[in-house]
Amino acid sequence: MAIPDASPAGPRRCVYTVLTGGYERLTEQPVAARSTLPFLCLTDDPTLRSDSWRIRPVAPCLPMDPVRSQRAMKLLPHRHLPEFDQSLYIDNSVLLTAPPETLFAQLAAGQGLALPAHSYRDSLLDEFLEVSRLGYDDQGRIFEQLNHYQLACPDALAQSPPWTAILLRDHRDARMRRAMELWLAHVLRYSRRDQLSAEIAFAQAGLVPQRLALDNHLSCFHAWPRSAARQMRPPALSLVPPAAQLRQLEQALATGEAARAAVAGELAGQLAATARLRAELAASAQAGKAALETQAREVERLTAALAEAEEALDLARADAREAACQAALRLQAAEAAAAQARRDRSEILQSTSWRLLAPLQAWLARHPRLRAGLRRVRRPGKHPAAVSLDQ
Structure with missing residues (x-):
């Protein structure tokens, strides 16, 4: 349980981040100017300077493994920040957009830990598979951890994982301290990706953390501008000696050259095939052009014949109309003569x-x-x- 606030001023609070290994730049926090809380950056770089962070140099617990050294300071604030009762940890990639006091106000009474749920991962198993796919850690270590969890706590793999870039903690809560110690043990034994072991450690310590309703990418408290292209430290960098790293680069270069030669050969073949196809298309186009010209001449001939036939038909129609007119005139004359004869006959008879x-x-x-x-x-x-x- 959390220890009640003994001071009338309330618990002593701070905001902190951890930067080790020198593989990324420190993210400034302009909102620090609007807060009364100290912003502390724990780092192994004594030359680091900042306008918004108070730089606090620390010695890494594992000098040859800066990633796990960073995790030790991230997960154990009650050891590294003993002068504070509560702390807000944010990853260096997180940018606060509101004063941290508003986030501390979200921590429910009696809660030792509050953190957001993962916004876009449905299960812890999905998180394992994504870490493996992106190569964020050694594959053997990732799947050894997954196999152990499947045997020890299979139900946990179906649960939604937390998002551990923001952590609100009460250092005075014994369950929280126990959960953090177990969490670090998992990180030291298994993958350095602490999101893979968070829920297991919480369950072992009997801690049910408060889930903050924050979208991982953007909320009214923060932004995660580098989420799409975050600078990741190569998983094997702290484990592989420089000579081995150089050999790996040489092998990668040789593989790349072989792949380039293969691609060049394939491209040459494609260019030759394209040239043949162009020649075939040109010949086909020439034949088609000749056929079209022949058809055009035949169309012209048929058009001329049709014009002649239409002209003859017009003449025949004119002749027929003339003949019809003459016949009509002759018929009219005959009818007139017949009428006259009938009149003459009638006169004679009378x-x-x-x-x-x-x-x-x-x-x-x-x-x-x-x-x-x-x-x-x-x-x-x-x-x-x-x-x-x-x-």
């Missing part, structure tokens, strides 16, 4: 001479030979009666 000669006409109709003789001897124009006989 005339007095026709009525007087009607009996003679009937008698001649019964004597066709006499009628024929009369037709041979008649004189048109001098014998009007004869004319009437014909009719």
